[in-house]
Amino acid sequence: MSNKFTKGLLKKSPWHIKDAEVTPEVVFKDRRNIMKALGFGVVGASMPSVAKADIFDLFGKKEKAKQFLTIPLPFEKDTNYAGSEIVTPYSKVTTHNNFYEFGTSKKAPSQNAQNFIVEPWTLVIDGEVDTPLKLDINDFTKLMELEQRTYRMRCVEAWSMVIPWLGFPLAALLKKAGVTSKGKYVAFETLHDPEQMPGQKNRFLGGGIHYPYVEGLTISEAMNDLAFMAVGLYGKTLPPQNGAPIRLVVPWKYGFKSIKSVVRISVTSERPPTSWNQLAANEYGFYANVNPFVDHPRWSQASERRIAEGGLFSAKRIKTLPFNGYGEQVADLYRGLDLTKNF
Numbered sequence: 444m445s446n447k448f449t450k451g452l453l454k455k456s457p458w459h460i461k462d463a464e465v466t467p468e469v470v471f472k473d474r475r476n477i478m479k480a481l482g483f484g485v486v487g488a489s490m491p492s493v494a495k496a497d498i499f500d501l502f503g504k505k506e507k508a509k510q511f512l513t514i515p516l517p518f519e520k521d522t523n524y525a526g527s528e529i530v531t532p533y534s535k536v537t538t539h540n541n542f543y544e545f546g547t548s549k550k551a552p553s554q555n556a557q558n559f560i561v562e563p564w565t566l567v568i569d570g571e572v573d574t575p576l577k578l579d580i581n582d583f584t585k586l587m588e589l590e591q592r593t594y595r596m597r598c599v600e601a602w603s604m605v606i607p608w609l610g611f612p613l614a615a616l617l618k619k620a621g622v623t624s625k626g627k628y629v630a631f632e633t634l635h636d637p638e639q640m641p642g643q644k645n646r647f648l649g650g651g652i653h654y655p656y657v658e659g660l661t662i663s664e665a666m667n668d669l670a671f672m673a674v675g676l677y678g679k680t681l682p683p684q685n686g687a688p689i690r691l692v693v694p695w696k697y698g699f700k701s702i703k704s705v706v707r708i709s710v711t712s713e714r715p716p717t718s719w720n721q722l723a724a725n726e727y728g729f730y731a732n733v734n735p736f737v738d739h740p741r742w743s744q745a746s747e748r749r750i751a752e753g754g755l756f757s758a759k760r761i762k763t764l765p766f767n768g769y770g771e772q773v774a775d776l777y778r779g780l781d782l783t784k785n786f
Contacts, residue, residue, distance in 0.1 A: 511557045511687075513679040516609050520590035524669070524694065524769070530593060531604040533677050535750050540684045541598065542703055543650040544633070544640035552684035559639055559683035561704075566689060570630070570709035573621030580688050583674045586619070587611040591678070592671060592692075597733045597767045599697035602758065603747045608692055609675030614666045622662065622710050629665040630715035631658045631691060632707040652718050658702040659715035659729065660693070663776050669694055669769060672705075695769040697731045728786035732777070733767040737786050 542552040561580065568576040578586070593607040617629070635643060635655035642649030664670060671692040674681060681687040686703030693700050699719050709715075719727035726740050735745045748758035766773055777785075 511559065511683055513675075513682055515679055516584065516589060516675045518589040518591050518609055518678075520588075522590065523593045525593045525595050525605045528595065528605045530607055530677075531750050536604060536606055536676065537682050537684060539602075539604075539750060541600075541698065542684055542686070543652055544642045544654070544656065544704075545684065546642055546648070547650045553682075555641060556683035559687065561683065561688040564688050564706075566705060567707045568616065568620045568709075569707070570711050571623045571626035572617075572710050573623060574619070576620050583672075583689055587615060587672075589674070594669075594671075594692060594694035595767050596692075596694065596698055596701075597747060597763065599699055599727070599731070599739060599744075601739075601742055601744060601747045601763075602750055603761075603763075604750050607677055608671060608673040609678065610671050610673035610689075610692070612668055613670040613672050613691065614668065616672060616708070617665060617710070620710070622666075625712045626662050626710040628662060628711045628714050629660050630707075630709045630711050631660075631702045631705055632709075633657070633702055634704045634706045652722055656702060656718045657715065658691070658700055658717050660700075661776070662710070664693070664773075667773055667776065669772055695732060695766040695773045697733060699727065700731050730777075730782065730785050732773075732782060732786075733763065733765065734782060734786065735763040735765060737783055 538553045539549045540552040541549070542556070545552040545555040564580040566576075566578045566583075568578070587610075589609055589611060591607055591609050593605065595603060596606050597603045613629075633654075633656035634640070637643040637654075640654075643654045646652065646654075660670065671694075672689055673686070673692045674689050676685060681690065683704075686701075686705075689705055690703040691701050691705060700717075714729065717727075717729055720729055733744075738744050745763055746760050747763050748760050751758050764770075
């Protein structure tokens, strides 16, 4: 690994950040005891909750709020990939979102997505696979063994969170389909439904993106154990603003790679197009690995603001870690690749 970014990244990753620099614990306290009392055995969730928010259309008209129900999801395994860092409050994770299909402000998704219909839902796995699959929303939890993984999440906009996701490794899903020798990349596609997703009706209102939103990984990235398909967070099903009913989570990459509300996963022989790269290739590369040594053209990536109780600009600024701190697990994927050019 010859460049400044990758030098030394195969050494043990720094898992811990000083207590003074992490988010205060508000959610998730005593959750094990709560879930045992509810009869879920291994930690599943807190009590079922309702995501509440006023609904606004993209022109600011206030309407009566609808309610999107989240339900507990039991799981078999709980792994913390964030060391001693404390999880970000649920209220922040569900109200500070980038999901341009529902609007471009951070609060727009939680305000505009509460009537989003996720059932029925079909996820197609096709392309260079032995057995193409069509899964419905129930298959996500019945066919796959669910586990909880607490990951750091770093946005390209230089803010970050720590989130406990529920789901299963992407590799486990791809192995069910059987990737052929021609499979070199994995392409992902978000639902395209302008009637439900107002940002898709007009490219200006949806941030200029050409919809449907698409993303991609190399096959080696997709088969890495950290690549995760999430169907819930904080022990419950995903709220719509967080990508219900199923989304990708790639914790060593900037957040825009973690595509939401996925309807198709295609194994391909050629590198697939990706939405932000199509919009601004000089700003959003295909790889999009968290890299404190390569700045975004309009801001530094050397540090980040960890979202906590207050607003974004009251958040504590902390040092950004190469590969978001997951270099020990993923740096080998890029051996010999210049990540200052392949950003």
